[in-house]
Amino acid sequence: MFIPLLIVILLWTIVLKGYALWYAARGSQKWWFIALLVINTVGILEIVYLIWFRPTSSHAHTPAHHSSEQA
Structure with missing residues (x-):
């Protein structure tokens, strides 16, 4: 009985x-992330x-443009 509960908790956590x-x-x-x-x-x-x-979709991180792309 203990093993199935442990597996469920493990999967839930992962x-x-x-x-x-x-x-x-x-x-x-x-x-x-660290916590x-x-x-x-x-x-x-x-x-x-x-x-x-x-973060909501409006606060999501977007990749920065490189200076070579702007030239």
Whole structure:
């Protein structure tokens, strides 16, 4: 009975952590990325980040143009 519960918790954590890390990296939120990577909260910190702190599409990081492209 313990093994299936452990597998569900592990999968839950991996999916949420990956999703939250992806948003933090795309939004250039270095400190959130580090906190989400280091702190293991079984998805709680990831849920808090994804609901209240992830960047919206208007704040998403866009690649900078190189000076050679502008010439």
